Structure formats: C-alpha cells, structure tokens
Amino acid sequence: MSNQETFLNKPIKETDPQVSSIIKKEIDRMSHGLEMIPSENVVSLAVLNALGSVFTNKYSEGYPRKRYYGGNENADEVEALAIERAKKLFGVPHANVQPYSGSPANMAVYFAVCNPGDTVMGQNLPDGGHLTHGWKVNFSAKFYKSVPYHVKPNGCIDIDEVRKLAHENKPKLIWCGATAYVREFPFEELGKIADEVGAYFAADVAHISGLIIGGAHKSPVPYADIITTTTHKTLRGPRGAMILVTEKGLKKDPELADKIDRAVFPGLQGGPHDHQTSAIAVALGEAMKPDFKEYAHQIVKNCKALAASLMKHGLKLVSDGTDNHMILIDLTAYGKGGGIFVQEALDHANITLNKNTIPADPSSPFYPSGVRLGTPATTTRGLKEKEMELIGEWVAKVVKEVCSKYKLPEDKTQIKEYLAKFRSEIKSNSTIAEVKGNVLELCKKFPLYKTLVY
C-alpha cells in the first residue's frame, strides 16, 4: 500500500481516535464555558488553518533569503510578510517574528544587550511582574543582578521608587510589563528614567499588544528601545512571540536590530517554527482590519463593565477598577490564601480564571489571596457589557459562597486534607450548580467554532 492509502491522507479521528477524542473534549470544554483567563483568547479558523499547515514540515535556520537549508522560498515569503505586517502595525523599523514564545523572546533581549552579571530592573513578580523580568528563581535573576521595583498601595507602579533604584543601581536594562497589572503602563516616565541612567528600556507588552494595535492602550513605541510581545494574548494569534526594535532604539544603538536577530538565531534558537510564523502573519493581517480596533476597545469596555459589576456586588478589586483587559480580585476581606477556592469553585461553574498574587499578598504565590480574570476571549466570542454585568454577579456569588465557608489552614500540614474536603463538597454545592446552569445558557447564545472536524 502507498502512503496515500495509509496514514498520510487519513483524518486524525481514523488514525488516532484517542487524541482526537481528547481534542474534541477540549473543544467541548471551551464551547460550554467562559474563558476568562486574561492571557488567553480564541483564534480564528484561519489562524488554526495556518498553524496546522505543511510549514510544520520545514527547517529554515536563518532569516528570509539568508537560510542554511534549501527549499525555503515559501518560508521566506511568509516570514517576510509577517515581518512587514508587524512593522506596519506597530510603526517600528525592525521586527523579529521567530521567538518560540514570550520567555525565549525576553531571554533574547538579555542576550542581545546584557552580559552575565549586569544589573537589570523589572516589576517585582508578586507585584504583578513577569518571571523573566528578574524573579529570583528565573534565569533572569540567576544570570543577572535583579533589582525589582514595586507598585504602590493603589496598584500603580511606584515611579519615584523606580527612579531612586535606577540612579542607585545603574541598570543596563529596565523592563516594563506585567502579567497582573490593571492600569496603563507609564511608558514615558520609565523611558525617561532609562535615558537618565543610560539603560536600555524594553517594554514587554505581551498582555496588551492587541490593545495597543487597536488604539485602546498607549503605545510604548516612542519611549522604548525594544518591545517584546507574545502573539497569543490580546493579539489573538497562535502561541509565539515577536521582538520589535524602535527608531529610538536604533538611534541609541545602531546595531540593536542585528544584536536582537543574532541573539534569537543562532544565539538561542535553531529552526524557526514556520507554521507558527505563517499563523502569526494571519493574525497580524486580521489585526490590520478596522474591526480589530472595535474589538480592542470592546475588550476594555467589557472589562470596565465587569469590574463595575463585581464591585457593585461587594467585591474589592486591586486598584479599585481597571484600565485594560484585566481585573484582580482582592480576597483578603475573607482571610488569606482564598484564590484556590475561587478558582476551583468557578471551574465547576464553567468559568475559567486563575488564582493570582495581589500586591503585598499576605499569603504565598502557591496559595495567593487573589484571582485574575479578563475579557479578551469572551469579547472575541461576542459578549458585551450586558453579559459582563451578569458574569460579575455570578462570580461574586461564588466568591462569597466559598470564601465565607472555606479558609486556608494556617498549619501547612493540614492544607492537603482540607482541600480534599473542599473539593468533594463543592461538587454538590447548589450555588455553584446554579451559576453553572446560567453559564451554559449564556454559552448557547454565543457559539464557538462551527466547522472544526476531529
């Protein structure tokens, strides 16, 4: 038998029903639930088409028209297209679309502009910053001297502290960007501080790049030297990342673009993932259409409506609201370490969010006292302010139900047993069941993919 009659041309449901059925279950989970993790989204069928394309077969070490292997004319074309679209969308002179994901992209920035042992500054992780911006267990604090900056009690970056630390420590690189920050980033002020001390200024806009492109958040382009972003959050593309170099960056260091390219390949990576690059090109093409602007603004409108509803129903939010796609609920009114109860209870109600530290969290990153939620995915699905009002009410109901009944034991040795009891009890909790019923009804009105075949 030829390959044509064997595995090569058969659909997954015939060749691997086991994996096919797991994928079907995941489509089902997404379709019947509200995805509210703010770093997630729902990509188009076109993005999935490109991601599942034959480009996954190809090796193309190097850059367009400078490859180490043959047969790269189409890989060149698609990567050049992704680069052109990225440059145009952000208004920058240079883009590298090859980083496998956000952490490798950030690693490439260190590799390009720092030497091991250099001082770097970034937002402290428990204050909402990212692992790769200098958190103690990450390469960024093991290979470099990390000086973290913090947020003020109102949740905003403490610019006075940043300036003081920068002048005292003379960092080589200052990061701006976060995984849990609900206010506009002070790009201009941070850019000035970096200039004052002669540091490179890198803005990691992974969470908000879609908002920036859509005009719903200020752009760092005039102030930053380097910009990194993942492509799968508000940008609504495949998992992946990009590194952009600005005019300001090139003025500061005319070799910066080359340094970045060399850091990605051959410095840190081998062959780029061309299937991912082709899907990034599709997502960037989608982001160039006028309705993406509408989408970006709707994400923020929805998030503000959700925040207002949560507060109306008695919950405390970090910074008392939001400017972007994300909300942090502060659960300390109920004691410390409540995030795990809320995350797991809402999982049972088909609402997915994540436990998260809040600034000055009295508990630990593993059992934090907050939860993080947001609106990129539900906005893609078509939900608007009216639905957000309802979701806020449902989330508040579940928070009150579980946080008033369950408290994380002070004695760590009791946590495992306590959680087992909690997990068994929430399965039959009537409040959670009622909210799940509401969620299922809402999801029916906003269907997801219609034509995925597995």
Ligand code: DSN
């Ligand atoms: N894991 C991402 C997030 O959820 O924000 C950050 O890398």
